[in-house]
Amino acid sequence: MKTLQLEFYKIRRRNVWLSMFAMLGIQILWGQWSMRNPKDWELESGWMSLLYSLTVLDGLMMPTIMSLLASRLADIEHKGNTYKQLKTLRSAASLYHAKALCGTVILTVLLASQAAVFILYGYYLGYEGNPDPRYYLLAYGLKFASCLSLFLLQLLLSMYFANQMIPLVIGLGGSMVALFVMFVSNYSFLPWGGILSSSLVGMDWDQTSSIIIYFYRDYSKAETAAVICIFIWVFVFYAAGRRLFTRREA
Amino acid sequence: MAVQNLIETHNLTKRYGKTLSVNTLNMKVPPGAVYGFLGPNGAGKSTTLKMVLGLVRPSAGAITLFGSPMDEKNRIYLLADTGSLIESPSYYGHLSGEENLHIIQTLKGCTKSDVDEVLKIVRLTDARNKLVGHYSLGMKQRLGLAAALLGFPKLLILDEPTNGLDPAGIQEMRELICSLPTEYGITVVVSSHLLSEIDQMADHVGIIRKGELVYQNTLESLHAHAKEQLALRVSNLTIAADLLRQDGIETQQEEGWLLLPMLEDALAAKLIRNLIEQNISLYRIEQRETSLEDIFLTLTGKESSL
Numbered sequence: 001m002k003t004l005q006l007e008f009y010k011i012r013r014r015n016v017w018l019s020m021f022a023m024l025g026i027q028i029l030w031g032q033w034s035m036r037n038p039k040d041w042e043l044e045s046g047w048m049s050l051l052y053s054l055t056v057l058d059g060l061m062m063p064t065i066m067s068l069l070a071s072r073l074a075d076i077e078h079k080g081n082t083y084k085q086l087k088t089l090r091s092a093a094s095l096y097h098a099k100a101l102c103g104t105v106i107l108t109v110l111l112a113s114q115a116a117v118f119i120l121y122g123y124y125l126g127y128e129g130n131p132d133p134r135y136y137l138l139a140y141g142l143k144f145a146s147c148l149s150l151f152l153l154q155l156l157l158s159m160y161f162a163n164q165m166i167p168l169v170i171g172l173g174g175s176m177v178a179l180f181v182m183f184v185s186n187y188s189f190l191p192w193g194g195i196l197s198s199s200l201v202g203m204d205w206d207q208t209s210s211i212i213i214y215f216y217r218d219y220s221k222a223e224t225a226a227v228i229c230i231f232i233w234v235f236v237f238y239a240a241g242r243r244l245f246t247r248r249e250a
Numbered sequence: 251m252a253v254q255n256l257i258e259t260h261n262l263t264k265r266y267g268k269t270l271s272v273n274t275l276n277m278k279v280p281p282g283a284v285y286g287f288l289g290p291n292g293a294g295k296s297t298t299l300k301m302v303l304g305l306v307r308p309s310a311g312a313i314t315l316f317g318s319p320m321d322e323k324n325r326i327y328l329l330a331d332t333g334s335l336i337e338s339p340s341y342y343g344h345l346s347g348e349e350n351l352h353i354i355q356t357l358k359g360c361t362k363s364d365v366d367e368v369l370k371i372v373r374l375t376d377a378r379n380k381l382v383g384h385y386s387l388g389m390k391q392r393l394g395l396a397a398a399l400l401g402f403p404k405l406l407i408l409d410e411p412t413n414g415l416d417p418a419g420i421q422e423m424r425e426l427i428c429s430l431p432t433e434y435g436i437t438v439v440v441s442s443h444l445l446s447e448i449d450q451m452a453d454h455v456g457i458i459r460k461g462e463l464v465y466q467n468t469l470e471s472l473h474a475h476a477k478e479q480l481a482l483r484v485s486n487l488t489i490a491a492d493l494l495r496q497d498g499i500e501t502q503q504e505e506g507w508l509l510l511p512m513l514e515d516a517l518a519a520k521l522i523r524n525l526i527e528q529n530i531s532l533y534r535i536e537q538r539e540t541s542l543e544d545i546f547l548t549l550t551g552k553e554s555s556l
Contacts, residue, residue: 006353013344076342080382085340085397088303088329089357250305 003094007073007102016072020110023065024117027057031118035125041211046127048214050118051139052201059178059195062147067171069106070154071164073099078162084250092246099159100238103151111144135216139200145230146194150174152237153191159245186217187226191233197226254317256281256405256437257302262311264297264461271297273461274311279405279439279454282431286452286469287441290550294461295441296337299409302439303334316404330358334407338414339394343383347374347393350382351400360401368396371426387414395423399436406430408440412447420447427451445546459550477540478512485531493528497521509538 034053035042042049077083086095119131150171157167174192181193188197202217219227257279264272272294279285289295300306302313304325313320315328341350351365369375372392377385382393391414398406408427412420428451430436442448448455448469455472457465465472484490487508491501494510499521502509513521525532 002356006356009349009353010342010345012349076344080341080343081338082340082342084300084305084336085334085354086357087305088332088334089326089354091326249307250300 003090003098004101007098010076011073011102014072014076016069016106019068019072020065020106021113023061024110024114026061027054027114028117028121030057031121038125043126044128045212045214046122046125047129047131048201048216049203049212050122050127050131051135052199052203052214054114054118055139055143055195055199055201056182058143058147059182059193059199060175062195063150063174063178063192064171066107066147066150067154067158067168067174069103070151070158071168071171073103074155074158075164077159078164087250092248093242096159096242096245100152100155100241103155104148107144107147107151111140111147115140135200139198142198142200142227142230143195145234146191146198149191149194149230149233149237152234152241156237156241156244159241160248187223189226189229191230191237193226194230194233197223198230254281255279255314256316257439258314259298259302260312260314262298262301262313263309264294264301264306265309270461272301272308275458275461275463276466277302277456277463278466279437281404281437282435283437283454284427284431284452285437285439286448286455287439287458288445288448288455288546289441289443289458291443293443293458293550295443295458296409298458299334299336299407299439299441303329303332303336303407305336331403332405332407333398333400333403334409335391335394335398335411336407336409339390340397341382341385341390341393343381345382346379347382347385347389347396348378350393351397354397354400358401364400364402368399371399372396373422388416388419391415391419391423395426402434402436404435404437406436406438408438410441410443412442424451445543449542457546457549464549472542472545475540475545476542479538479540480510480513480518481534481536481538482508482510482525482532483534484508484525485533489528490525490530493525493530494521497524512537 115136122131154167154171157170158164161167177190177192178196181188181190182196186197187193200216201214203215204213206213255278257277259275259277261274261276262272263270263274275298277298287295287299297306301308302315304320316331318324318328320328342353347369348365351368355362355365369378372395374389374392374396377389382390385393391411395408395411398408411427412423415423424447427438427440430438440451452469455465455467455469456463482490483506487503487506490508491503494501499510522532522535
């Protein structure tokens with residue numbers, strides 16, 4: 001617990017929270033722009049469209065955001081050459097867990113803030129009815145798992161490479177992969193396609209009326225497998241990161 | 251009763267691929283000592299100290315710390331009573347000196363007053379609120395020492411602690427290291443590639459060469475290896491050598507000099523008088539000493555850098 005507290009102490013003045021909430025700011029700006037004149041049908045299916053839109057936005061942005069978060073947490077140790085001191089005071093596994101937990105807490109706060117801000121925004125715009133808590137909880141649960149797998153992958157890379165350009169470029173590449181996945185399929189087994197694969201809402205666009213119809217998806221077998229794959233990635237990246245860090249000599 | 255060594259390594263070996271970095275090393279650090287770990291660059295000093303701290307896994311051999319064999323399970327427990335500064339200081343540049351020490355203080359579980367005291371010892375009290383990123387190299391080195399001293403551990407392991415310090419800083423660091431056993435009861439292991447530095451700080455010395463410990467004993471004992479000789483430059487070396495042999499003095503000839511063992515003043519005076527009476531001209535007489543540096547070079551190989 002002390003080690004976890006110290007992780008938060010160490011990121012003082014590193015603007016980690018600011019950079020995370022900057023992403024939320026960008027999403028709010030997008031929301032304001034896209035819903036500046038909402039039509040009746042948009043307000044009618046507002047809560048579903050919100051889930052869909054946030055999934056797409058997060059699907060594209062989160063690989064980069066998670067690489068940024070992992071990099072901010074790990075590069076302070078590389079810059080100050082601190083592992084050789086820390087590893088004489090705590091076990092390598094404990095240090096790795098503290099970093100992973102710190103990032104997980106930040107991710108949780110970020111997603112919870114996003115949900116809270118956009119639900120309030122939905123009420124402000126006058127979306128009909130209330131958000132369905134079952135779908136919202138499930139959607140955020142799956143999104144959390146997808147983001148966690150991305151974060152653990154990036155943490156592994158950021159703790160391994162002293163040069164943070166490498167993990168950051170991989171994170172940015174992940175966003176590109178997600179964009180590609182979005183155009184070619186509803187699902188992907190790659191870690192960067194997890195958020196889009198796990199979307200609970202699908203949409204049909206009527207070209208003649210320009211009306212978008214949102215619906216809750218029924219996962220096919222392949223889509224279900226892609227969602228299960230998210231949890232496998234979480235485990236794989238956690239285990240690989242822990243092993244790599246604990247086995248590495250200072 | 252035999253005094254328990256704080257560190258003992260038994261045939262400690264580290265191999266990187268085909269390169270043998272440390273070879274069956276048996277180090278013994280007695281309590282209350284300033285143990286100078288001396289060797290040329292690349293001799294295996296840092297690797298050995300990292301193995302002692304559990305930062306590098308030995309390829310073979312064992313380490314006993316405070317009398318207990320160290321393994322992966324008890325490593326952190328045993329290291330709780332140690333402080334270390336390996337190669338370069340560890341720090342968070344975006345935090346102040348005090349904040350950096352707060353992190354170590356929390357991990358070591360020591361008190362806030364310890365932070366104040368170590369800051370005072372390393373003379374960083376005035377710079378405690380300054381960001382470490384703005385510290386000079388010497389200040390960072392002192393902060394590293396302060397972090398190692400936090401909690402006043404029984405054992406302090408310092409790897410080349412004077413790196414990056416100016417001459418005044420080096421002198422201060424030496425004085426501080428020398429004072430640690432008497433003032434705080436801390437046993438110190440300090441590595442260096444500079445013989446003069448170890449000569450001024452240590453009372454025990456271990457000399458490592460190409461991964462092997464070639465000498466380990468007290469510094470006093472190493473000094474005893476230093477040999478004093480008299481050197482004479484005379485008009486005829488052969489006759490002079492014969493005359494001295496008649497007086498029971500064995501000599502050696504070296505580069506135009508006649509080398510004699512160290513003699514009592516009265517005997518030296520008598521022999522010189524004899525030489526002059528036998529018409530041997532005496533041009534020079536010198537007292538020579540095999541320096542510690544010569545001994546070090548002999549032990550570590552003359553090709554090694556100092």
